[in-house]
Amino acid sequence: MGASPDWGRAADYDDVSGRVAIVGIGETAYTKASGRTAREIGAEAAERAIADAGLEPADVDGLTYNGAFADFDVAAFHEHFGTSHEIWSSPWGGGMSWAGTAPYLAAQAIGAGEARHVLNVFPVAWATQRASMTGGPGEVHAAQSLKQNLEVPFGWFPQPVYFATIMRRHMIEFGTTEEQFGAVAVACRRHANLNPDAVMHGKPMSMADYLASPYLADPLRLFDSCLISDGGAAYVTTSIERARDLPRPPVVVQGVAEGLSGSGTHWSQQADFTSTPQVFSAPAAFGTAGLGPADVDVLTVYDPFTVVSLMQIEDMGFCPKGEAGRFVEGDTLFHDAGKLPFNTHGGLLSHAYVLGIAHVVEVVEQLRGTAAAQVPNCEVGVYGGYTGAHASTLILSRDR
Amino acid sequence: MAITRADFPLPDVDDSLTAGFFAAPARGELCIPRCEECGRWCWYPPETQPPHEARGPAGGRRSRPEEQQVCPACEGPLVWTRTAGRARLFSWAVVQRAFLPAFADMVPFVTALVALEEDPAVRIVTYVVDAVPGSLHGGMPLEVVFRPLRFPTVPDRQVVVPMFRPVA
Ligand SMILES: [Zn+2]
Numbered sequence: 001m002g003a004s005p006d007w008g009r010a011a012d013y014d015d016v017s018g019r020v021a022i023v024g025i026g027e028t029a030y031t032k033a034s035g036r037t038a039r040e041i042g043a044e045a046a047e048r049a050i051a052d053a054g055l056e057p058a059d060v061d062g063l064t065y066n067g068a069f070a071d072f073d074v075a076a077f078h079e080h081f082g083t084s085h086e087i088w089s090s091p092w093g094g095g096m097s098w099a100g101t102a103p104y105l106a107a108q109a110i111g112a113g114e115a116r117h118v119l120n121v122f123p124v125a126w127a128t129q130r131a132s133m134t135g136g137p138g139e140v141h142a143a144q145s146l147k148q149n150l151e152v153p154f155g156w157f158p159q160p161v162y163f164a165t166i167m168r169r170h171m172i173e174f175g176t177t178e179e180q181f182g183a184v185a186v187a188c189r190r191h192a193n194l195n196p197d198a199v200m201h202g203k204p205m206s207m208a209d210y211l212a213s214p215y216l217a218d219p220l221r222l223f224d225s226c227l228i229s230d231g232g233a234a235y236v237t238t239s240i241e242r243a244r245d246l247p248r249p250p251v252v253v254q255g256v257a258e259g260l261s262g263s264g265t266h267w268s269q270q271a272d273f274t275s276t277p278q279v280f281s282a283p284a285a286f287g288t289a290g291l292g293p294a295d296v297d298v299l300t301v302y303d304p305f306t307v308v309s310l311m312q313i314e315d316m317g318f319c320p321k322g323e324a325g326r327f328v329e330g331d332t333l334f335h336d337a338g339k340l341p342f343n344t345h346g347g348l349l350s351h352a353y354v355l356g357i358a359h360v361v362e363v364v365e366q367l368r369g370t371a372a373a374q375v376p377n378c379e380v381g382v383y384g385g386y387t388g389a390h391a392s393t394l395i396l397s398r399d400r
Numbered sequence: 401m402a403i404t405r406a407d408f409p410l411p412d413v414d415d416s417l418t419a420g421f422f423a424a425p426a427r428g429e430l431c432i433p434r435c436e437e438c439g440r441w442c443w444y445p446p447e448t449q450p451p452h453e454a455r456g457p458a459g460g461r462r463s464r465p466e467e468q469q470v471c472p473a474c475e476g477p478l479v480w481t482r483t484a485g486r487a488r489l490f491s492w493a494v495v496q497r498a499f500l501p502a503f504a505d506m507v508p509f510v511t512a513l514v515a516l517e518e519d520p521a522v523r524i525v526t527y528v529v530d531a532v533p534g535s536l537h538g539g540m541p542l543e544v545v546f547r548p549l550r551f552p553t554v555p556d557r558q559v560v561v562p563m564f565r566p567v568a
């Protein structure tokens with residue numbers, strides 16, 4: 001690798017390696033439109049995570065959630081559990097990129113004595129809400145003036161169209177083929193069919209099925225794209241010392257980092273159009289963990305479209321830039337035979353579109369040895385979070 | 401969060417950040433902001449976050465001296481500057497599904513990113529027209545054409561915008 005690219009940077013994070021662990025996880029059902037509110041879903045996920053950790057709601061004195069949605073904040077917590085104790089909180093948690101960085105917030109709060117047990121929650125009810133959104137999940141983008149004037153009028157909207165052009169550019173620069181994008185979709189569906197909790201469980205997909213799926217925006221097909229779902233998950237982080245007193249085997253946070261793109265959400269102008277801010281995040285996280293891509297037994301990445309998986313696999317260093325298409329061919333991504341077991345719960349493509357929170361829970365399950373599609377001898381797992389503007393890298397391991 | 405503009409998804413030609421882009425086609429020009437000091441092309445127009453009070457009664461922003469946009473590199477004044485209207489095809493998608501009702505009659509269409517000849521780091525989002533999608537390839541030379549943009553969901557309104565076609 002040459003000099004670090006200059007179109008973004010790693011956020012300035014302290015080294016929290018080995019200080020905290022994830023000790024409880026909770027998930028709701030993952031479904032199509034459920035008619036439930038995100039707040040209800042968040043409460044259920046929180047309840048299950050707290051119980052899994054062997055704690056009571058009153059023990060939870062830290063809460064991280066996504067402030068842009070604020071579906072399950074401190075007020076919602078107290079209302080649901082009938083509690084009133086003091087809770088440290090941060091709106092910079094939840095899902096997406098922040099599903100990967102919430103354990104860092106927890107480590108900071110715990111280190112400063114602000115909290116002891118920190119819950120990170122992220123619920124989604126977009127399947128239920130979709131009908132009332134302009135352009136679905138693209139609504140937030142459509143409201144930005146530069147996109148409203150320079151992109152939407154020219155048909156470059158919403159996300160399937162952005163990522164179709166990123167796919168095309170990956171094909172132009174690196175010779176990536178449709179079948180190579182398909183290999184990601186097929187592997188995710190294979191895993192979903194081993195996971196009864198996945199929305200696409202019981203719906204097998206072959207490469208032929210992938211290639212027969214319609215284009216939404218050529219070269220991007222329906223089966224390159226994530227689902228739209230209702231569901232949520234939560235996890236509890238505590239100090240490594242405290243973790244060893246709790247019932248579940250601690251899953252230790254070995255590294256956390258965040259990468260930022262200088263072009264923000266203006267993907268069209270990002271200098272490296274076929275890269276993600278993982279190029280800044282992953283080296284930083286691996287550095288503090290004292291580990292490298294070769295040490296990773298399972299990888300989950302935020303995968304709204306197949307090309308985002310290929311880009312992150314490259315940018316995190318699992319293969320050289322431009323070679324992910326060839327890398328993912330065959331059984332590379334399979335949980336039981338592959339070189340890089342990948343999105344072993346089915347991912348956003350075939351498990352559920354709950355924006356990455358279930359990806360972190362899956363890594364925890366894998367390291368506990370309780371995953372539906374269990375990777376043999378799984379000791380180190382990584383989550384790659386992504387929003388476009390941000391990426392995060394969360395490196396987890398079994399306790400020593 | 402909801403889009404309230406009745407003419408959405410037509411561009412808001414009065415938005416001061418991009419008004420120069422939409423005014424130029426009437427003169428047969430493709431204009432991009434350029435720094436008068438260092439000569440740098442600055443795209444997208446850097447957001448200066450004009451105060452809310454600066455918005456006129458119609459919701460448009462009046463151009464005021466304190467809103468002069470400046471170069472992110474040297475803080476020199478930015479001026480909407482004519483280009484040669486040439487670009488290369490950076491990437492494209494053939495949109496098959498109408499994600500907004502306004503596009504229902506237009507699909508399939510080619511939306512593209514084109515890299516400006518003067519500075520390929522300037523990528524303009526546009527339509528590629530007068531070309532069969534199968535004939536497109538990365539890096540192909542393109543030239544600007546000015547065509548009216550109309551949506552059936554916005555009756556009796558149109559905006560002439562830059563689109564691109566293959567160089568003959
Ligand atoms: Zn300048």
